Amino acid sequence: MRLLIIGFGFIGKELIRALRNKIDLLRSINEDFKIIGAADSRGYIYDEGGLNIERLSNINRLLEYGDYRSGRLAAELINRELCDIIVEATPTNIKDGEPGLTHIRLALSRGIHVVTPNKGPLVLAFRELTSLAEKNDCDLLYEGTVAGAIPIFSLVRECLRGDRIIRLSGILNGTTNYILSRMHFEETSFELALKEAQEKGIAERDPSYDIDGIDAACKIVILANALMGRNIKFEGVERTGIRGITQEAVGLAKKSGYAIKLIGTIDRRIEVAPKLVPINHPLCVHGTLNAVHIETDLAREITLVGYGAGKETVSAILNDIITVLKRRSRRREDN
Amino acid sequence: MKFDMTLALADKPGQLLKALEPIAKNGGNIVSIIHERDKPVEGYVPVSLIVDFPSHENFRNAINDLRKIGIAIIKSEEVIKKVRLTFILIGSVDLRRVIESRIKNARIIGLEASTPRLNEVSVKLDIEAPAEMVNELIDELKKLSREQNAILISPIHF
Numbered sequence: 001m002r003l004l005i006i007g008f009g010f011i012g013k014e015l016i017r018a019l020r021n022k023i024d025l026l027r028s029i030n031e032d033f034k035i036i037g038a039a040d041s042r043g044y045i046y047d048e049g050g051l052n053i054e055r056l057s058n059i060n061r062l063l064e065y066g067d068y069r070s071g072r073l074a075a076e077l078i079n080r081e082l083c084d085i086i087v088e089a090t091p092t093n094i095k096d097g098e099p100g101l102t103h104i105r106l107a108l109s110r111g112i113h114v115v116t117p118n119k120g121p122l123v124l125a126f127r128e129l130t131s132l133a134e135k136n137d138c139d140l141l142y143e144g145t146v147a148g149a150i151p152i153f154s155l156v157r158e159c160l161r162g163d164r165i166i167r168l169s170g171i172l173n174g175t176t177n178y179i180l181s182r183m184h185f186e187e188t189s190f191e192l193a194l195k196e197a198q199e200k201g202i203a204e205r206d207p208s209y210d211i212d213g214i215d216a217a218c219k220i221v222i223l224a225n226a227l228m229g230r231n232i233k234f235e236g237v238e239r240t241g242i243r244g245i246t247q248e249a250v251g252l253a254k255k256s257g258y259a260i261k262l263i264g265t266i267d268r269r270i271e272v273a274p275k276l277v278p279i280n281h282p283l284c285v286h287g288t289l290n291a292v293h294i295e296t297d298l299a300r301e302i303t304l305v306g307y308g309a310g311k312e313t314v315s316a317i318l319n320d321i322i323t324v325l326k327r328r329s330r331r332r333e334d335n
Numbered sequence: 336m337k338f339d340m341t342l343a344l345a346d347k348p349g350q351l352l353k354a355l356e357p358i359a360k361n362g363g364n365i366v367s368i369i370h371e372r373d374k375p376v377e378g379y380v381p382v383s384l385i386v387d388f389p390s391h392e393n394f395r396n397a398i399n400d401l402r403k404i405g406i407a408i409i410k411s412e413e414v415i416k417k418v419r420l421t422f423i424l425i426g427s428v429d430l431r432r433v434i435e436s437r438i439k440n441a442r443i444i445g446l447e448a449s450t451p452r453l454n455e456v457s458v459k460l461d462i463e464a465p466a467e468m469v470n471e472l473i474d475e476l477k478k479l480s481r482e483q484n485a486i487l488i489s490p491i492h493f
Contacts, residue, residue: 167492169491169492244426244486245488246449246451249425249488251449252447252457253423261491273489275491276421276422278491283491
C-alpha cells in the first residue's frame, strides 16, 4: 500500500512521526506499506520506492528533504494513480472546501482510499463524497474530523449496530470549553479567559471560528449526516456561540449547580448553543476536553470523553489508515 | 389520566365502599388511597385518592355520581406531571416583560438577577411547567429573547 500525505502542517508532521514509531505495526498488517509522497502548498516530494521515513520525520519544511518538486501540485500524484491511499490533512476551509475537496474528489473517483481529518470537504459535500467512495469501491474515513481522538464514528459503526440513536450531543470544541471552564472555576471575565487561551495557543488570533460556534456546527453537520441519516448543510444548524456570555451568568449557573457549556445537539433539532449542564452530568468536562453523549434505544446512555484537537487527532488518523490496510489487504488475499 | 381527589366521608361503616362504587362504575382505577381516619373533622373523615380515569368525561361523571349519593368532594383536580427547569437570560433584558409574558401553564418559581452595569442583565429563571409543555415553553422563551436581543441559555437535553 502506497501512502501519499497531503499537508505538511502540524497534523501532517505529527502523523509522520507516529508512522515512523509504529512502522513495524503497519508493516505487520501490510508488508509493502510505504509513504511514497508528501505534499505541502508549494510542491511535493515523491519516491516510488518509498520515502525515508526517518529523514521525513526530522525535517521542519518539506523542501529540506531534498529533491523537492517546487510548483507542482499533489493532484498530479493522485491523477497519475501513484498512490493507494491519501491522508488529506490540508487546513480546513468551509467556504469552498479547497484544496481538500478537489484532492478527495480526485482520489475517490480513481478508487484511491481517503483518510482525512479535514472537515471542510465533508461539511460541504458529504453525500457526494460518500457516494463517490461507494461507487468506486474505496474507503472514505474521517474519524479525525470530529472530537479528534474520540473514536465516535468507529464506535457507533462497529459497536452500536443494533441500536437506534435517539440523540447525539456533546462538547465538540476545546477552545470554547477552555474559556468557559476558566470563567467557571477562576471566575474571570470572558475577555480575560479568551486572552489567556490565545496566549496559550488554544485560541487563534481571530477566534471567531471557535467562539461563534462555527467549528462545533461543522462537526454537528458531519455527525448528523454520518450517524443519524440526515442530509443537512452548515446553514441547517441553529447556531449560537459564546460571545456575550458574562461572568455574572456563569456565576448564577454555578450557584445553582450548573456549568455553562457550548453544546452541539442532534435530536429533533440540530443546534449548537450554550447550555446549562448539571455539574455532575457525565458530559460536564472541563479544560480543552471534548465529550460526546450518545442516547440509544438499547444501550441507553454512553458518554465518551477525550481530547479533541492537537496531536491526539493522529490517533484517529492512524486507526483509519490501519482500517484501510486491514480491509484491503484481506481482500487481496481473497483474490 | 390521573386525578387527585379528596372526599369527606361520614365516619361510619361502609362509607368507603359506597364511595368506591361510582368511581369503579366510571372506569376509575385506584392508584392510591390515604384514609386519614385519625383526623376526623365534625364527624367526617378525609380520604385522599389518586385515580386513573380513561378520560375527563369519565372523571366528571364519577364526580357527579359521588355528589348524587351525598358524598362531599373537597378537592378534585388532574395530576399534571410538572418539571422544574432553570434558564439564564443575558442582555438588556426587560425583566417585567419576561415576568408578565404569560407562558401557558408555566410559573416562574425563582428569579435571580445580576446587573453589574445598567442595561447589562444576567438573570436566572426557575420555571415550573407541565412536562408536555416544555417544548412550547422553550420556543416561547427563545422568541422572547430574540425580541429583546438577549442570549437564552436553556438546560441541556430539553
